[in-house]
Structure formats: C-alpha cells, structure tokens
Amino acid sequence: MWTLEIEPDGPASAAAAPGQFNMLTAFGVGEAAISLSGDPAEPGRLVHTIRAVGPVSHALAQLRPGAALGLRGPFGAGWPMAEAAGRDVVIMAGGLGLAPLRPAIYRLLAERARYGQVQVLYGARSPADILFRRELESWRRRLDVEIEVTVDHAAVSDWRGHVGVVTTLLGRAAFDPANTVALVCGPEIMMRFCAAALGDAGVKAEAIHLSMERNMKCAIGLCGHCQFGPVFICRDGPVFRYDQVAGLLRHKEL
Amino acid sequence: MSGAAKDIEEIVREHAFFEGLLEPFGKLISGCAKNVHFQPGEYLFHEGDAADQFYLIRQGCVALEIKAPGRGAITFQTVREDEVVGVEWLIPPYRWSYDARAAEFTRAIAMDGACLRRKCEADHDLGYEVMKRFMPVLIQRLQAAQMQILDVYGEQA
Structure with missing residues (x-):
C-alpha cells in the first residue's frame, strides 16, 4: 500500500470534493483512476492511496520523491x-x-x-x-x-x-x-x-x-x-x- | 424458589439473547443456568472437549481461536456482552471445534447443554423457542465464514 502526495507543477486543479478521483499517469506505462484520500481542506496537497496490483499502480508506487507524473481531474460525483x-x-x-x-x-x-x-x-x-x-x-x-x-x-x-x-x-x-x-x-x-x-x-x-x-x-x-x-x-x-x-x-x- | 435461583432467572431473561422469552420458558431454561466468570487469558473450553455448555456473555470479551501449524493460535471471532458463545452443544457429537479464551475479565451465564437438551426433548415448544434463537447465530456465523473464506480484502478481491 502506497500513499502519493502530489504537488501541482503548473495551474492547480479545482478543489476536489470528498469521494472524487483523479486520473494519474505513470509516463510510458499508462493511466489509472485513483481516489483522493487526503484532507479536502488542503486542496494544494493531492493525496492518493494505492495498492500496487497492476502495471500502472505498480509504476506509480515506485516513483521517487520529486518524480513527475500526469494528472487529470478531479472527476465524478463524491459523497453526499x-x-x-x-x-x-x-x-x-x-x-x-x-x-x-x-x-x-x-x-x-x-x-x-x-x-x-x-x-x-x-x-x-x-x-x-x-x-x-x-x-x-x-x-x-x-x-x-x-x-x-x-x-x-x-x-x-x-x-x-x-x-x-x-x-x-x-x-x-x-x-x-x-x-x-x-x-x-x-x-x-x-x-x-x-x-x-x-x-x-x-x-x-x-x-x-x-x-x-x-x-x-x-x-x-x-x-x-x-x-x-x-x-x-x-x-x-x-x-x-x-x-x-x-x-x-x-x-x-x- | 430460592433467591439465588430467582436472580439467575432474571439475569437469563434480561440477556439480549433471550429477550422477550415467555416466563414459563425462562423458568425452565434458568434451571440449567449458573453464573460463571473468567480471568483474562483463562480458557472457557478447548478444541476436542465435550461441548456440554454454552455461554451467555454478560460482560467482557471471549476470543474464539484455532491453532494453525506454524502460525500459533489465530482468533477468528470475538464475542462480547449480549452475545452467545457455543452452538456445538446442540448437535452430536457435542464436541468443541475451537478454543474459547477470555480476552478480558468476563462474566457469563453458563448453560448446561445436556440439561437443556432434555428439557427441549420433553417440551418441543421450548425446543422450538431455543432453536429460533440459535438459528440466527448459526446463519450469521456461516455468512461470516463465507466472507472470511472469500478473503474479500485480499489482493485478488
């Protein structure tokens, strides 16, 4: 189990509502939907918790501090x-x-x-x-x-x-x-x-x-x-x- | 009826497992009951022992365990107040298939299984009442076992 903390490198994405997800890209491997798991009161700190089971999540879990990854989002309907x-x-x-x-x-x-x-x-x-x-x-x-x-x-x-x-x-x-x-x-x-x-x-x-x-x-x-x-x-x-x-x-x- | 017997009848009828029990059944059932307590770490029974009792937990926590080779004892269920430990007394060969250990100081009513089986045979209305209360425990245990076997939180899930 891995938790990634991502800082935007460019314009920050819209604040996510609890329950929404982002699409994260491990360059050269692929893209996967990962729920946000951090505090919505800290929108500049994008936190995602993943289990390394497939090629993309495995590649994401192996990223070192400072490494770049792609991000689209937030998407979807969250918790009511x-x-x-x-x-x-x-x-x-x-x-x-x-x-x-x-x-x-x-x-x-x-x-x-x-x-x-x-x-x-x-x-x-x-x-x-x-x-x-x-x-x-x-x-x-x-x-x-x-x-x-x-x-x-x-x-x-x-x-x-x-x-x-x-x-x-x-x-x-x-x-x-x-x-x-x-x-x-x-x-x-x-x-x-x-x-x-x-x-x-x-x-x-x-x-x-x-x-x-x-x-x-x-x-x-x-x-x-x-x-x-x-x-x-x-x-x-x-x-x-x-x-x-x-x-x-x-x-x-x- | 002695004061002590009356007390235990009240305790039995107030226990969540026997909630709403009719008074005549309460008298019959409490005739097979006694107060017991267990210190933390003390075993209620061991796998392979004769299952001649079941326990209405009044306070504390009982861990149900199975010994696994190379892994020591594994707890597969904890039972707390208002719940019941033991269904093996109902079904031949009346033998425990796991250990039960008090995980903390535990007070319970121990019910004599042979005594209650005799009363249920003699009065099938009582037997049906007892069965109605034990069947949900059996079904819940079966459903929990299904979930545990499926290992729903495992990597393949």
Missing part, C-alpha cells in the same frame, strides 16, 4: 456531504475502501457540529493490513466520534480488538436509522453485505451510498469502459445511492 448535514452518519469501510472515505471523515470531523452521531466502522484483513492506523487511533481518542475496527483474523499476540466481519460492528453502533446517511466503500461483496445489514437496521436504500469501482479510461463518460448497466461509473459515480445500483449489483455479468 450536504445531505448528511443534520443527520447521523455511519461510515462502513473495508480494506483499501477507507482511502476514498478518508476525505469525508476529515470533513465530518472539521465540521463536527453540523452532523449528528458519527460512526466509523472499519474492517481489515488482519491487524497488519489496517490502513491509516495512527490516524484511526488518534480519531478514537476523540469523544465526539465512534471509531470501531475489526479484522477477519488475528494472531493472538497481535490484536486485542474485534475479530469478525465489519457488519457485526453495526449492531453495537448508536444511530437513528430513520435519520442516518450511510457511506460505504470496500470490495463489492462487502458493500452488498453492508447495504443489506444497514437495510435490516432500518436505514432506507436512498440513504445508503456506495463508491463503485470499475476500469475507468476517459473519466468523462465517453469511452464506455466503466459502463455499469445504464450508468457510467466515472461520470455518474463513483458514488451511487444504493437504490440506484442494488439491482445491478445482483448481476454476475456486470
């Missing part, structure tokens, strides 16, 4: 921060899915009085895989936000916290389901289970928002690479209301 004002906010993140949610968490904490209860529920594979661990520990010390972390499995000597899937944390979280906005990001299977658990807890599908991921190419809804049924992830998302994509998520072919 305005809609969340005055309501409880439940954030459910899994694995690397915490990265696109981190700007939303920064915003919630910076404007804490605008929101009701704030719950951050995070699931990771193991204690060693927990993303932004120091930041999570620092947020946990605050009295006005609940941060719970669970792992799928842990060596007995490594971990004293929750072990189990992230949905098990939901039953212990204090929020008013009728007045809650839920922001969910992680592997698609995890998001389906989270959306179902939120629904079971009484949160309406219209109030559940998921950040979808597909192979994005042009980022402006022209090329069709990220087409997901009738929508384009890059232009209409990546954040969608659950009621808009619930039917599509059930199709194996999409």
Whole structure:
C-alpha cells in the first residue's frame, strides 16, 4: 500500500470534493483512476492511496520523491456531504475502501457540529493490513466520534480488538436509522453485505451510498469502459445511492 | 424458589439473547443456568472437549481461536456482552471445534447443554423457542465464514 502526495507543477486543479478521483499517469506505462484520500481542506496537497496490483499502480508506487507524473481531474460525483448535514452518519469501510472515505471523515470531523452521531466502522484483513492506523487511533481518542475496527483474523499476540466481519460492528453502533446517511466503500461483496445489514437496521436504500469501482479510461463518460448497466461509473459515480445500483449489483455479468 | 435461583432467572431473561422469552420458558431454561466468570487469558473450553455448555456473555470479551501449524493460535471471532458463545452443544457429537479464551475479565451465564437438551426433548415448544434463537447465530456465523473464506480484502478481491 502506497500513499502519493502530489504537488501541482503548473495551474492547480479545482478543489476536489470528498469521494472524487483523479486520473494519474505513470509516463510510458499508462493511466489509472485513483481516489483522493487526503484532507479536502488542503486542496494544494493531492493525496492518493494505492495498492500496487497492476502495471500502472505498480509504476506509480515506485516513483521517487520529486518524480513527475500526469494528472487529470478531479472527476465524478463524491459523497453526499450536504445531505448528511443534520443527520447521523455511519461510515462502513473495508480494506483499501477507507482511502476514498478518508476525505469525508476529515470533513465530518472539521465540521463536527453540523452532523449528528458519527460512526466509523472499519474492517481489515488482519491487524497488519489496517490502513491509516495512527490516524484511526488518534480519531478514537476523540469523544465526539465512534471509531470501531475489526479484522477477519488475528494472531493472538497481535490484536486485542474485534475479530469478525465489519457488519457485526453495526449492531453495537448508536444511530437513528430513520435519520442516518450511510457511506460505504470496500470490495463489492462487502458493500452488498453492508447495504443489506444497514437495510435490516432500518436505514432506507436512498440513504445508503456506495463508491463503485470499475476500469475507468476517459473519466468523462465517453469511452464506455466503466459502463455499469445504464450508468457510467466515472461520470455518474463513483458514488451511487444504493437504490440506484442494488439491482445491478445482483448481476454476475456486470 | 430460592433467591439465588430467582436472580439467575432474571439475569437469563434480561440477556439480549433471550429477550422477550415467555416466563414459563425462562423458568425452565434458568434451571440449567449458573453464573460463571473468567480471568483474562483463562480458557472457557478447548478444541476436542465435550461441548456440554454454552455461554451467555454478560460482560467482557471471549476470543474464539484455532491453532494453525506454524502460525500459533489465530482468533477468528470475538464475542462480547449480549452475545452467545457455543452452538456445538446442540448437535452430536457435542464436541468443541475451537478454543474459547477470555480476552478480558468476563462474566457469563453458563448453560448446561445436556440439561437443556432434555428439557427441549420433553417440551418441543421450548425446543422450538431455543432453536429460533440459535438459528440466527448459526446463519450469521456461516455468512461470516463465507466472507472470511472469500478473503474479500485480499489482493485478488
């Protein structure tokens, strides 16, 4: 896992909203869509967290300080921060899915009085895989936000916290389901289970928002690479209301 | 009924697992119950032992563990207050398939599995009531195991 901090070399791009993404180019290799993971209050510091799995992300992860890369953006529809004002906010993140949610968490904490209860529920594979661990520990010390972390499995000597899937944390979280906005990001299977658990807890599908991921190419809804049924992830998302994509998520072919 | 027995019946009926339990069932079930506590690091039971009890957790945390060769003990689930440890008492051969260790000081109600099985056989309404409460625990555990096996946060996901 790598976090890139990018300074604009030329005119700064427009300030990004939490949940938006940039297209980053590793010269000579290719371009990839990467969510912003930094603080939206610091628009001059473009932060992206990536997992080196493909050729582009691998090349980006190998860049040295001072190296140049290409950047287009920001693109897409982000998290519904305005809609969340005055309501409880439940954030459910899994694995690397915490990265696109981190700007939303920064915003919630910076404007804490605008929101009701704030719950951050995070699931990771193991204690060693927990993303932004120091930041999570620092947020946990605050009295006005609940941060719970669970792992799928842990060596007995490594971990004293929750072990189990992230949905098990939901039953212990204090929020008013009728007045809650839920922001969910992680592997698609995890998001389906989270959306179902939120629904079971009484949160309406219209109030559940998921950040979808597909192979994005042009980022402006022209090329069709990220087409997901009738929508384009890059232009209409990546954040969608659950009621808009619930039917599509059930199709194996999409 | 003694004062102590009445206390334990109240505790059983107030536990989230038995929420809404009818009074006659509460009396029957609490006849198989006793208060227990475990110090941090103390084991409730070990893999291979006879599964003759289950536990309603009132306070604390229990780590369910499996020993993996070369990796030591791996925790695959933690169980906290208002939750229940153990379904193996329901199904032959009534044997634990993992270890359960108190991860912190833990207070619980230990239910005698053989005692409750006898009462469920004698009163199928009670048996159905108990099964209705254990089935969600089994299903949730199965779904959690599916997610863990899929390794959804792994690099291939």
